[in-house]
Amino acid sequence: MLFLVLGRGKTGRVVADIAHERGHGVRVLGEEENRDASALTAPFLAQFDAVIDFTTPQAVIPNMRACLANGAHMVVGTTGWYSQLEDMRxxxxxxxxxxxxxxxxxxxxQATLRLAKELAKAVPHYRFSISETHHVSKKDAPSGTALSLKQALQSAVPGLEVEITSHREGDASGLHVIEARSENDVIELKHEAFSRRGFAEGAVRAAEWIHDKKGVWEFSEISSQLG
Structure with missing residues (x-):
C-alpha cells in the first residue's frame, strides 16, 4: 500500500519507518509543506491508500476537512480536536x-483502559486520580490518553470524580498512572511507554485496516481485530 503521513514530528517519523518496515510505500508531508491543508487536493490524495495524521491540534482540523471531503481513508493520532468530532463524523x-x-x-x-474499568468497578468508593507525563513539546494537556482513562473510569462508575495532573518533562514518551486511594491503602495502575514505536505500529496497522472501509471508528472499537 501507499500511505501519506502528515507531520514530520518524532512520532510521524517513527510511523514512516514502521510503514516501510511492513513493506509499504510512504510519502511524508511536514506542516511547512501543507499549511492550511493546501497540499491535500483531490488528485494528490487519490494516490494514497490511507492518510495518517500526527500533527497538531491546530493543523489536524484543516487536514481532516480536506481528506474527508475527498473521500479519503484517514487515521488520526493527533489529539486535542475532539470538540469537532461530530462535525468530522x-x-x-x-x-x-x-x-x-x-x-x-x-x-x-488499550489493555490499561480495560483494566481501569475493572479497577473502578472493584473499588468504587476509593478516591481516584490520574497523573500523566509527556515530552515538553506535547501541545495538549491533559493528554488524550489521560482523558480516555478518566472516561473509562467514569463509564464504570458514573459520577466518579477523577482529578488529572499533567507534567511535561524532557523527551518522555508517555507515562500514565491511575491511583485509587482509601484511608487504608492505595492501588496504582501504570502504563509507561519506553518509545514511540508502540504508538506508531498501532497507527500503521490501523491504516492497513481502514484502507478499504467507509465509516467512523474509535481505535478501541477495532483494536482487537488487529491481532
Missing amino acids: ALAARKNAGLLYGTNYSVGV
Whole structure:
C-alpha cells in the first residue's frame, strides 16, 4: 500500500519507518509543506491508500476537512480536536470517507483502559486520580490518553470524580498512572511507554485496516481485530 503521513514530528517519523518496515510505500508531508491543508487536493490524495495524521491540534482540523471531503481513508493520532468530532463524523458520512481516530494506538494502553474499568468497578468508593507525563513539546494537556482513562473510569462508575495532573518533562514518551486511594491503602495502575514505536505500529496497522472501509471508528472499537 501507499500511505501519506502528515507531520514530520518524532512520532510521524517513527510511523514512516514502521510503514516501510511492513513493506509499504510512504510519502511524508511536514506542516511547512501543507499549511492550511493546501497540499491535500483531490488528485494528490487519490494516490494514497490511507492518510495518517500526527500533527497538531491546530493543523489536524484543516487536514481532516480536506481528506474527508475527498473521500479519503484517514487515521488520526493527533489529539486535542475532539470538540469537532461530530462535525468530522458527519463529513465522513456525506463523502463516504473512512475515519479512524484514537487517543493512543498502543496495544498496552488499550489493555490499561480495560483494566481501569475493572479497577473502578472493584473499588468504587476509593478516591481516584490520574497523573500523566509527556515530552515538553506535547501541545495538549491533559493528554488524550489521560482523558480516555478518566472516561473509562467514569463509564464504570458514573459520577466518579477523577482529578488529572499533567507534567511535561524532557523527551518522555508517555507515562500514565491511575491511583485509587482509601484511608487504608492505595492501588496504582501504570502504563509507561519506553518509545514511540508502540504508538506508531498501532497507527500503521490501523491504516492497513481502514484502507478499504467507509465509516467512523474509535481505535478501541477495532483494536482487537488487529491481532
